[in-house]
Amino acid sequence: MLQKIAIVGGTHGNEMSGIQLVSNWIRHGIPSVYCDMDIDCLFANTDAMDANVRFLEEDLNRQFTPQKLAAAPSCLEARIAHELNAKLGPKGASDYDLVIDIHNTTSSMGATLIILEADEFHVQLARYVKKHMPEANILVEDEKPPQEHPYLCTLGKRGLMIEVGAQPQGLLRADVYSLTEKMAEVILAFVQLYNQQSVPALPPCDAFRFIENISYPLDQQGQRLAMIHPQLQDSDFDALNENMPVFQNFDGSVEQWQGDTVYPHFVNEAAYHKLHVAFATANKTQL
Ligand SMILES: [Zn+2]
Structure with missing residues (x-):
């Protein structure tokens, strides 16, 4: 009650x-x-x-x-x-x-x-x-x-x-x-x-279970090297599979996701910008 x-x-x-x-x-x-x-x-x-x-x-x-x-x-x-x-x-x-x-x-x-x-x-x-x-x-x-x-x-x-x-x-x-x-x-x-x-x-219903926060790549002076890749931007809770683009580096190259499929969320959240948090990952699960 x-x-x-x-x-x-x-x-x-x-x-x-x-x-x-x-x-x-x-x-x-x-x-x-x-x-x-x-x-x-x-x-x-x-x-x-x-x-x-x-x-x-x-x-x-x-x-x-x-x-x-x-x-x-x-x-x-x-x-x-x-x-x-x-x-x-x-x-x-x-x-x-x-x-x-x-x-x-x-x-x-x-x-x-x-x-x-x-x-x-x-x-x-x-x-x-x-x-x-x-x-x-x-x-x-x-x-x-x-x-x-x-x-x-x-x-x-x-x-x-x-x-x-x-x-x-x-x-x-x-x-x-x-x-x-x-x-x-x-x-x-x-x-x-x-x-x-x-x-x-x-x-039972689909759900997502938080794994970890992913940080932006930084150089040794702590300067940002990349931004969220346009393909990841606004793709919260879509599957991010191995080799899909994650970061667009300022040198023109692209960083790809390595590892198991995850479900990004809080992608490019403004409040986490200063903390260098790019997005959070989750697994897909059932409740
Ligand atoms: Zn809030």
Whole structure:
């Protein structure tokens, strides 16, 4: 039984689809069909929202490891993380049964549901989302225990992220907003059924399981040697097979993928540009 739910926007202050959806649900109420649930809608980083930036000092969505929450806060976002831990947590002992954190990406990931574990609840949720939103992608990030992730959504007993793109930072696209709203409502519809113990039997669904981040090639001075190859750009969740182009080097040559077939995502995500992360890889799996 999931009684207490939090829906969060503005964890990144320039991701407007989640901010707008949460704003609309705060102003007008959540859709009445979900009114039997105890749902709190809130903004995470209002300082960053006011400035229309991802964060002011450090990425808020990397502040929620047990270690960071135990240490004295050293920046604005760490202080906000401590406040949110008091409000939505404490992490590991929260009253909130589910925290849904809404993001968007500059990558062409469509509507993606990110889950941090593949237990019975999340497998059923993934299948339900896929059935009611076949265009959605399911991304499993269970390379470590859920509580070790630095994400805001790990404050709750369970945590999910909605990640929709492509949408530039700092503005709102109607198509991205609609997908975000639809995925949020499908998740709430699932929770309602789960609470009523009436989730229908659903067939296994395709999903992607995170493997690793791939960095841009750099020279010895740390200067970028390449950009994403046009064939990989906007090809999130398409198969990347051996010898397919990955990077277009500035010297005119092309770097090809070596190794097993993977499924790139977060391809050329703006927020990862400074970190030299070119894309993330995943396996295809079934849940
Ligand atoms: Zn985000």
